[in-house]
Amino acid sequence: xxxxxxxxxxxxxxxxxxxxxxxxxxxxxxxxxxxxxxxxxxxxxxxxxxxxxxxxxxxxxxxxxxxxxxxxxxxxxxxxxxxxxxxx
Amino acid sequence: xxxxxxxxxxxxxxxxxxxxxxxxxxxxxxxxxxxxxxxxxxxxxxxxxxxxxxxxxxxxxxxxxxxxxxxxxxxxxxxxxxxxxxxxxxxxxxxxxxxxxxxxxxxxxxxxxxxxxxxxxxxxxxxxxxxxxxxxxxxxxxxxxxxxxxxxxxxxxxxxxxxxxxxxxxxxxxxxxxxxxxxxxxxxxxxxxxxxxxxxxxxxxxxxxxxxxxxxxxxxxxxxxxxxxxxxxxxxxxxxxxxxxxxxxxxxxxxxxxxxxxxxxxxxxxxxxxxxxxxxxxxxxxxxxxxxxxxxxxxxxxxxxxxxxxxxxxxxxxxxxxxxxxxxxxxxxxxxxxxxxxxxxxxxxxxxxxxxxxxxxxxxxxxxxxxxxxxxxxxxxxxxxxxxxxxxxxxxxxxxxxxxxxxxxxxxxxxxx
Ligand SMILES: Cc1cc2nc3c(=O)[nH]c(=O)nc-3n(C[C@H](O)[C@H](O)[C@H](O)COP(=O)(O)OP(=O)(O)OC[C@H]3O[C@@H](n4cnc5c(N)ncnc54)[C@H](O)[C@@H]3O)c2cc1C
Ligand SMILES: [Zn+2]
Numbered sequence: 001x002x003x004x005x006x007x008x009x010x011x012x013x014x015x016x017x018x019x020x021x022x023x024x025x026x027x028x029x030x031x032x033x034x035x036x037x038x039x040x041x042x043x044x045x046x047x048x049x050x051x052x053x054x055x056x057x058x059x060x061x062x063x064x065x066x067x068x069x070x071x072x073x074x075x076x077x078x079x080x081x082x083x084x085x086x087x088x
Numbered sequence: 089x090x091x092x093x094x095x096x097x098x099x100x101x102x103x104x105x106x107x108x109x110x111x112x113x114x115x116x117x118x119x120x121x122x123x124x125x126x127x128x129x130x131x132x133x134x135x136x137x138x139x140x141x142x143x144x145x146x147x148x149x150x151x152x153x154x155x156x157x158x159x160x161x162x163x164x165x166x167x168x169x170x171x172x173x174x175x176x177x178x179x180x181x182x183x184x185x186x187x188x189x190x191x192x193x194x195x196x197x198x199x200x201x202x203x204x205x206x207x208x209x210x211x212x213x214x215x216x217x218x219x220x221x222x223x224x225x226x227x228x229x230x231x232x233x234x235x236x237x238x239x240x241x242x243x244x245x246x247x248x249x250x251x252x253x254x255x256x257x258x259x260x261x262x263x264x265x266x267x268x269x270x271x272x273x274x275x276x277x278x279x280x281x282x283x284x285x286x287x288x289x290x291x292x293x294x295x296x297x298x299x300x301x302x303x304x305x306x307x308x309x310x311x312x313x314x315x316x317x318x319x320x321x322x323x324x325x326x327x328x329x330x331x332x333x334x335x336x337x338x339x340x341x342x343x344x345x346x347x348x349x350x351x352x353x354x355x356x357x358x359x360x361x362x363x364x365x366x367x368x369x370x371x372x373x374x375x376x377x378x379x380x381x382x383x384x385x386x387x388x389x390x391x392x393x394x395x396x397x398x399x400x401x402x403x404x405x406x407x408x409x410x411x412x413x414x415x416x417x418x419x420x421x422x423x424x425x426x427x428x429x430x431x432x433x434x435x436x437x438x439x440x441x442x443x444x445x446x447x448x449x450x451x452x453x454x455x456x457x458x459x460x461x462x463x464x465x466x467x468x469x470x471x472x473x474x475x476x477x478x479x480x481x482x483x484x485x486x487x488x489x490x491x492x493x494x495x496x497x498x499x500x501x502x503x504x505x
Contacts, residue, residue, distance in 0.1 A: 001399050002390075015400045019391055036490045044342035044433055044489045048331035050393045072345070072393045 002075060006059040007066045007082045016061045022046055023054035023067055056083070091286070093197055112278060113285035118292050118317050122150045124472050125310060125319035127297045127333065129153025131162040131273075131458065132450050133325035134280035134291075135465020136472070138196075141287035143466070144473035149289045150319075151281075152312060154296035158277030161327050161427035162458065164395075166350045166384045168363050168372065169459040170207045170268035171232050174223060177483040177495050178436065179230035181463055184480055186232075186267060188462030198279030200271045201377065207268035207363040208237075208245050210412075212257040216367050220263045227265070237262040246364050248413050257368035257411055270363060270374060276461055300337045300447065307337065307446035321472040322447045325464070328393065328428030330438075330451040339443040341451070342432055342489050347388040348455050349397035349426040351405070353419040355379030364412065371408025381419060383409050387431065387455060397426035429454050434494040439467050440477060440485035448472050449486065 003011040028034040028042055047053075050072055057068050057080075069078040090097050090108045101108055124140055126133045129151050140146040153159075169189055171182035193200045211220045220236060227234035242262035243249055249259055281291055292314070301309035301318065309318035326333055328345040355378050365372035373383040385405035388398050402424060410417050431454040432438060438452035450468040453460060467481040477485065488494055 014390065014398065017389075019389065036492075040342075040489045041340070045340035046331065046342065046344060047335065047340060048344055048391070049335075050329070050332050050345075053391075055391070072391060075390070075392065075394060075398075 004057070004068065004077060005080045006062060006064065007080050008064050009059060009062050012059065012061065016059060018058045018060055020056040020058050020065060022048075023056055052078070093199075112282040113291050115293065116290045118150060118152070118295065118312070118314050119290065120316070121309070121318035122290070123148040123319065124321045124323065125149070125317055126151045126323040126325060126468075127310065128160070128325040128327070129157045129277075129281070129291065129293065130160045130325060130327060131158065131277050131280065131461035132327075132453070132464040132468065133323070134277055134284060135461050136323055136325060136450065136468040137289045137291075137465075138280045138284040138287070139466045139469035140473060141284060141289055143469060146473055147288035149284075150317065151284070151289065151291050152295050152297055152310065152317070153291070153293045154313075156293050157281055157291065158274055161348075161429060162277050162461070163273055164350070164425055164427040165273055165458045166372070166374075166382050167270045167273050167458055168207065168268070168374070169202070169271060170265055171459070172207065172209065172223060172227055172234060172263060172265045172268065173497055174226050175495050175497065176230050178497055179227065179232055180480050181437075181484070182460055183230075183232045184466075185460040185463035188466065189271065189459075190267075192276075192279070192462060196279040196283045198275060198282060200275040200279055202269060202271040203377075204267050204269035205362050205374070206245070206264060206266045207365065208242060209263040209365045210242060210249070210367060211260050211262060212366070212368045213260055217261045219367075220261060223263055233265060233267050235264040235266070237264050245362050246360060248359060248415055249364070250412055250414055252414070255411070257366060268363065273458065276458070280461075280465070297333065298336075300444070302337075302444065305445060307444050320446075323450060323468050323472050324442065324447060325450045325468065327430050327451060327453065327457070330430050330449070334442070337442065337444045337447055341438065341486075343430045343438075343452055344391050345393055345428055346390075346431055347392045347394055347397050347426040348384070348429045349388065349401055349405070349424060350382065350384035351402070351421050351424045352376070352380040352382050353416070353421050356381070356419065360413075366408060366412050369404075369408030369411055371405050371412060373409060373412070380422065381409075381416060387429070388426070393428055395426050395428050397424065431455070434488075434496040436495040436497050437464070437484050438486055439464065439481040440471065440487075442486070
């Protein structure tokens with residue numbers, strides 16, 4: 001069982017977490033001027049990297065979304081931080 | 089040298105000490121150029137090469153595999169073949185594959201051990217029985233076989249199922265697809281490899297594609313660990329590694345890679361002669377010809393390239409197994425492993441031209457692409473040979489993520505892929 005670090009609750013069992021999305025996606029605005037291709041990129045396309053990655057996760061237990069840096073091959077976690085907050 | 093497999097050649101070779109068998113395929117050095125190059129020596133890549141040669145007469149073809157044939161998901165999968173999907177587009181695809189599987193052993197002259205023992209999808213409540221009825225109706229309307237079973241009929245198919253009236257997931261009824269079944273995974277890869285080789289295809293193992301050759305905005309070949317290989321047409325069939333290669337070709341895909349695991353028990357006497365899936369637990373299992381109970385379930389919840397599998401899903405799958413078959417609590421598990429599967433938001437595959445002209449995609453099969461190997465190969469070969477879609481692959485083009493015309497099987501058929 002792996003422990004993931006919630007920036008609010010500390011290290012907790014991986015089963016308490018849910019993957020949300022890759023980090024760095026900004027909703028395109030204004031919606032009326034956004035092309036279908038741009039929505040596709042925002043909604044569906046991913047880098048899905050092999051190796052180091054930055055992702056948004058949800059700690060289901062406390063209900064907070066946060067950023068986590070980890071490696072998709074080794075599963076080692078480099079760190080996590082609150083969205084828009086200081087690293088911890 | 090003996091090439092053809094039959095009872096007669098087996099007997100003849102038996103008398104000669106089996107000295108005359110020819111290797112099932114050659115291991116040639118890569119040539120500098122081919123008419124078509126396929127990246128990935130899993131079932132889909134090998135089948136593509138076979139149908140390019142067989143259906144389109146294109147024999148100057150190479151399959152480039154970074155490791156060994158079938159060592160990816162094809163050789164790690166639990167081999168269930170079925171076509172119990174919801175949307176007409178999906179049934180057209182998976183039933184096409186199932187029909188090709190029905191004749192495949194003979195066509196390839198290779199025993200793929202296809203056993204149409206049926207798949208029993210068990211429902212546990214009135215609500216789930218309504219979903220089950222909806223799936224059966226959809227399947228029948230789409231022209232494939234499906235039956236709705238009563239609890240007694242379901243228990244008759246798998247007598248060891250949990251009959252405890254207080255069971256957490258009681259047997260309320262089931263969906264039955266009798267033509268579904270299992271096949272030998274390696275044999276499908278090896279059978280296509282041998283048949284493709286027989287038609288002149290070069291199968292190149294231990295050769296990793298590291299980049300693409302692009303000239304005037306068009307893909308004209310690949311860079312590999314064994315040199316540059318030029319090609320008029322390039323096919324990509326690398327499952328969980330699709331995004332890695334897409335990045336080298338300069339585009340993104342709607343794919344997330346996850347681990348999917350499975351386990352087998354010690355071999356025991358015959359006790360289960362169909363494939364059973366529980367809607368409630370998401371666990372499915374069957375008994376292999378060797379007697380092992382093969383058991384699997386859903387995806388690990390952590391995006392991954394690890395091909396290892398995390399413990400929480402093992403616990404979920406095994407507790408599901410014990411709920412379904414309490415007597416299997418006596419079994420000792422022998423092996424656990426995982427593959428690296430390519431999951432698409434609508435749980436349907438990606439087949440079609442890629443954003444880089446000259447490069448064609450066959451990926452996104454996620455947790456369920458063994459059943460579709462013959463169709464995936466047939467359709468990618470059609471694309472590579474003609475430059476345009478076969479009618480069956482058209483709905484699975486990448487453009488559905490722009491038009492919004494998804495084939496949402498995750499929601500549609502209510503089954504874990
Ligand atoms: C545990 C498990 C259970 C499953 N159960 C079922 C089931 O019951 N029924 C079902 O229908 N499906 C099942 N599947 C899914 C099925 O296995 C896959 O969808 C299918 O095998 C995909 O075949 P493929 O040829 O596309 O990919 P693969 O067999 O993975 O082949 C891709 C190949 O590409 C190679 N490759 C990758 N990168 C490169 C590179 N850069 N250069 C050269 N080669 C490269 C890899 O080494 C690999 O051999 C299961 C999968 C798993 C993991
Ligand atoms: Zn928390």
